[in-house]
Amino acid sequence: MRLTVGSDPSAMEEIRDFSNWLLDIGEGNLGGLNDGEAIVEIPKDILINDPCDPIGSLIKFIYPSILENFNIAGEQKEYLSSDSLCQSEFVNDQFDANLYSHDVLNGVKVSGLPNHKLILKIGVPVMLLRSIDQINGLCNGTRLQVISLRKHVIEVVIISGSNIRNRNFIPRMSLTPSKNKIPFNFQRRQFPLAKCFAMTINKSQGQSLSNVGLFLKDPVSTHGQLHVALSRVQSRERLKLLISDKDGKLTNKTSNVVYKEVFRNL
Structure with missing residues (x-):
């Protein structure tokens, strides 16, 4: 469905072949008989084959689209968070709050939590780190573009999903990381945003992107992650992969993890 929307009817056969290849990746049909991890060979036309500057070639493939859509100009603006320990920590008499100064709290960096210092420019792409308004498309992982930097709110436009081009205001929020990430509870008041020129595979799930450059320095390790x-x-021509082996050399093979018992009871 993603490949056929807005496509030229004359290219349907090529689209069908690419679609079938994607389905074979998702169902674990490539790489011989397997039920778990298999080695698959990636077609040469979607590989980065520049041995001199592979990362640069991947960036050049992705950035023309970015430079065309994002006019990143003007002075940067710095937003600092307000960090404090949660009141629940003071119930424990053995907890020494003096060990956790503002500098310590400001230095905490964990997944899903914005950094203490957020530096932005008008036009920069960002990712939303919390679900704010799902009906209007403001969900965790939504990609946005900054169009106005104000003191108490940041104005953005949605650049992915079904609510693309909708404008919204992002306020500061009081955010608390999960307990299993750090050994104490603290609260950070900051804009729930992170710059997003690149993202992890898991964060990209559910999105349709015009250009995709996939850097596999290490092979995937989770069921269905490669698919x-x-x-x-949205098209085969807009997909490029950069794959390196254990020695850092370019290769056309990578692992695909598919546990077929997942499909047996469907």
């Missing part, structure tokens, strides 16, 4: 990454793109 998720490859199926975000």
